[in-house]
Amino acid sequence: xxxxxxxxxxxxxxxxxxxxxxxxxxxxxxxxxxxxxxxxxxxxxxxxxxxxxxxxxxxxxxxxxxxxxxxxxxxxxxxxxxxxxxxxxxxxxxxxxxxxxxxxxxxxxxxxxxxxxxxxxxxxxxxxxxxxxxxxxxxxxxxxxxxxxxxxxxxxxxxxxxxxxxxxxxxxxxxxxxxxxxxxxxxxxxxxxxxxxxxxxxxxxxxxxxxxxxxxxxxxxxxxxxxxxxxxxxxxxxxxxxxxxxxxxxxxxxxxxxxxxxxxxxxxxxxxxxxxxxxxxxxxxxxxxxxxxxxxxxxxxxxxxxxxxxxxxxxxxxxxxxxxxxxxxxxxx
Amino acid sequence: xxxxxxxxxxxxxxxxxxxxxxxxxxxxxxxxxxxxxxxxxxxxxxxxxxxxxxxxxxxxxxxxxxxxxxxxxxxxxxxxxxxxxxxxxxxxxxxxxxxxxxxxxxxxxxxxxxxxxxxxxxxxxxxxxxxxxxxxxxxxxxxxxxxxxxxxxxxxxxxxxxxxxxxxxxxxxxxxxxxxxxxxxxxxxxxxxxxxxxxxxxxxxxxxxxxxxxxxxxxxxxxxxxxxxxxxxxxxxxxxxxxxx
Numbered sequence: 279x280x281x282x283x284x285x286x287x288x289x290x291x292x293x294x295x296x297x298x299x300x301x302x303x304x305x306x307x308x309x310x311x312x313x314x315x316x317x318x319x320x321x322x323x324x325x326x327x328x329x330x331x332x333x334x335x336x337x338x339x340x341x342x343x344x345x346x347x348x349x350x351x352x353x354x355x356x357x358x359x360x361x362x363x364x365x366x367x368x369x370x371x372x373x374x375x376x377x378x379x380x381x382x383x384x385x386x387x388x389x390x391x392x393x394x395x396x397x398x399x400x401x402x403x404x405x406x407x408x409x410x411x412x413x414x415x416x417x418x419x420x421x422x423x424x425x426x427x428x429x430x431x432x433x434x435x436x437x438x439x440x441x442x443x444x445x446x447x448x449x450x451x452x453x454x455x456x457x458x459x460x461x462x463x464x465x466x467x468x469x470x471x472x473x474x475x476x477x478x479x480x481x482x483x484x485x486x487x488x489x490x491x492x493x494x495x496x497x498x499x500x501x502x503x504x505x506x507x508x509x510x511x512x513x514x515x516x517x518x519x520x521x522x523x524x525x526x527x528x529x530x531x532x533x534x535x536x537x538x539x540x541x542x543x544x545x546x547x548x549x550x551x552x553x554x555x556x557x558x559x560x561x562x563x564x565x566x567x568x569x570x571x572x573x574x575x576x577x578x579x580x581x582x583x584x585x586x587x588x589x590x591x592x593x594x595x596x597x598x599x600x601x602x603x604x605x606x607x608x609x610x611x
Numbered sequence: 612x613x614x615x616x617x618x619x620x621x622x623x624x625x626x627x628x629x630x631x632x633x634x635x636x637x638x639x640x641x642x643x644x645x646x647x648x649x650x651x652x653x654x655x656x657x658x659x660x661x662x663x664x665x666x667x668x669x670x671x672x673x674x675x676x677x678x679x680x681x682x683x684x685x686x687x688x689x690x691x692x693x694x695x696x697x698x699x700x701x702x703x704x705x706x707x708x709x710x711x712x713x714x715x716x717x718x719x720x721x722x723x724x725x726x727x728x729x730x731x732x733x734x735x736x737x738x739x740x741x742x743x744x745x746x747x748x749x750x751x752x753x754x755x756x757x758x759x760x761x762x763x764x765x766x767x768x769x770x771x772x773x774x775x776x777x778x779x780x781x782x783x784x785x786x787x788x789x790x791x792x793x794x795x796x797x798x799x800x801x802x803x804x805x806x807x808x809x810x811x812x813x814x815x816x817x818x819x820x821x822x823x824x825x826x827x828x829x830x831x832x833x834x835x836x837x838x839x840x841x842x843x844x845x846x847x848x849x850x851x852x853x854x855x856x
Contacts, residue, residue: 293783307773314769318850323614362615377842380776495758563758563856 302447305582306389306434310379312578313392313427316569317372324566325365331358334566338405341413346405353402371395389431396428403568409467413476416468416524417486417556419572426575429464433457433582446531448582458531461583465528465545469521478517483509490558498558505555523548531583538585549576614854622847623666629840630659636832645832650692652837654685654719658844661726662851665733679730685723692716718771718841725764725848732756732855761856765849772845775838782834 299307324330335354339347357364375395378388400407400422407414407422414420435451444450448457476482484506491502509516523544530541553559553573560571633656640647661678664671673681693716705712 293781296781299777303777307770307777310773310776311766311770314773314846314849315765318765318769318846318853321618321850322853326615366618376773377776380773382777382780497759559762562762562853565856 300441302434302436302441302450302582305430305447305578306379306385306436308578308581309427309430309434310376312570312574313372313376313379317369317376319562319568319570320365320369320372322565325369325568326361328358328361330361330365330566331355333358334568335403338403338408341408341411342405343410346401346410350402350405385436389435392431393428396424396431400424400428409471412474414471414474415477415486415556416471416520416572417477417483417552418490419557420471421464421467423560423569423572423575426464426572426579429460430575430578430582433460433579443588445535445588446583446585448579454531457583461531461579462528464579465524465530469524469528472517472521472524478514480511480513482513483516484511484513487555490556490561493564494558495563498554498563502555502558531585535585535587538583542580542584545580546577549573549580552576619666622850623663623670625843626659626663626666626847627670628659629843630656630663632836633659633840636837640832643832644830646830647832647834647837650688651719651841654689654723655837655840655844657681657685658722658726658848659840661730662844662847665729665851679727682723682727682730686720686727689716689720689723693720714774718767718774721764721767721771722844722848725768725852728757728760728764729848729851729855758856761852765852768845768849768852772842772849775841775845779835779838782831 319325331354335357336351339350339354342350371391372395375388375392378384378391381388404422404424405411407420407425409421432451433448437451439450441447441450445454446457448461452460471477477486487502487506487509491499491506493499494502527541527545527548530538530545532538533541550573553571553576557571557573558564559567560569560573561567562570633652636647636652637649637656639645640649657678660672661682664673664678693713696711696713696716700713702713
């Protein structure tokens with residue numbers, strides 16, 4: 279039995295129980311990155327002006343039911359009246375969520391906070407993603423980017439459930455049937471919105487894309503204008519095709535592994551197209567974009583449903599607690 | 612449209628403190644014979660000092676053009692180190708320290724490249740102007756001509772920040788050793804059960820070669836604080852790039 283050496287101090291060393299991120303953790307980190315983009319966009323100069331609340335927030339009242347419109351207008355004016363304080367708080371909350379998800383000890387509390395925050399922003403900041411208006415469109419981000427943050431927080435919730443027995447990452451917290459139902463609801467609703475009257479009108483898609491081209495960098499506005507020309511006077515045809523593709527994607531997780539993987543790839547590609555053409559990368563080049571919009575989040579949701587071939591039960595029993603997606607070797611920066 | 616002064620000043624202060632802390636680390640490591648990533652800390656110091664000057668003209672430390680030379684060198688340095696890493700270990704393998712992958716060098720390459728890019732892209736100061744601050748950059752048409760590249764750099768930097776935040780728990784604290792029981796190096800092995808193969812986690816090979824005790828993980832100088840510096844630098848750099856969009 280010795281005594282403490284006064285000259286020695288606590289020092290850092292590798293933690294032996296630290297594991298390299300598994301697939302779910304990687305997706306959580308991507309989610310944290312998107313939250314970080316969100317947070318930093320909130321600190322742009324425009325957000326500190328009264329126009330953020332008085333114009334940007336209150337604009338979401340248009341077309342919504344009167345009670346909701348009143349709430350949005352009231353909140354927008356309150357935010358505009360206290361622009362500096364409120365925007366600082368908004369940015370800091372999102373920053374804390376991002377870093378909280380990224381830091382392992384706080385991942386659960388950060389994800390829970392993100393759900394509460396996302397729901398409140400979806401309600402006030404996005405007017406429920408405008409899903410109650412006749413102009414909701416998957417092209418512009420319906421059912422609202424922020425609700426996808428909440429969905430992802432649930433789908434990527436850390437549980438101790440054995441990963442090797444689940445067909446995809448999103449099935450771990452709630453089980454495969456519930457996860458598949460959520461997927462069906464999300465992509466099914468997108469298919470429905472694609473067929474709304476405003477979107478299937480001859481110039482509906484054209485006008486949406488054309489409007490997005492305004493204020494964008496030259497290369498992006500050129501791309502948008504070309505896409506707008508392509509769909510001009512063909513709103514009905516493109517809306518039907520879009521709705522069919524979205525409908526097929528909605529059925530993806532219910533199909534065989536090979537077919538499901540094909541629909542996941544289709545979902546990622548379509549999300550990327552919507553993000554670039556319809557959402558202009560979330561309008562981040564304008565100086566007034568508050569988030570990257572729904573494109574990257576839809577891609578992230580799709581990645582969480584990437585199916586894998588489940589091990590036979592006997593193999594799973596032989597290695598209790600084994601997690602094939604979590605390599606034991608150290609990996610690093 | 613101008614940035615709130617308090618925000619710019621706060622970020623400039625954080626960057627200045629980060630740069631000063633990195634200088635302190637370099638000195639402390641030599642005095643206390645502890646190990647650290649020398650090139651990374653030098654790069655962090657340069658990043659912090661340069662960004663502090665960009666955010667607040669009063670904190671400008673080097674004349675115009677000097678930072679471009681510094682970050683050109685750092686970009687070249689990390690590009691070379693990354694290429695050498697791939698040459699020696701391949702793309703997917705880890706370094707001899709079992710911690711670093713090629714992404715370590717790529718993230719620092721992205722940081723140095725982003726700094727160089729910001730200096731090149733930012734509007735030049737008018738003749739006679741002594742300072743070029745971020746407030747001016749945000750409001751006087753410092754908009755990037757390469758918006759796609761700017762956005763890509765932002766995503767890479769933020770991903771790097773998040774990745775480092777995830778890795779903070781990789782390190783743990785080793786309690787003071789008991790005199791007469793074990794040596795400090797053995798205490799590490801006993802307290803964590805670390806494999807003998809993990810001889811120099813988090814330490815550059817060249818650095819540990821300079822330090823006889825470099826193979827002892829417990830001699831690392833505050834690796835989590837080094838990672839915290841990296842996170843702060845990446846977030847601030849990304850923010851400044853977003854203002855250029």
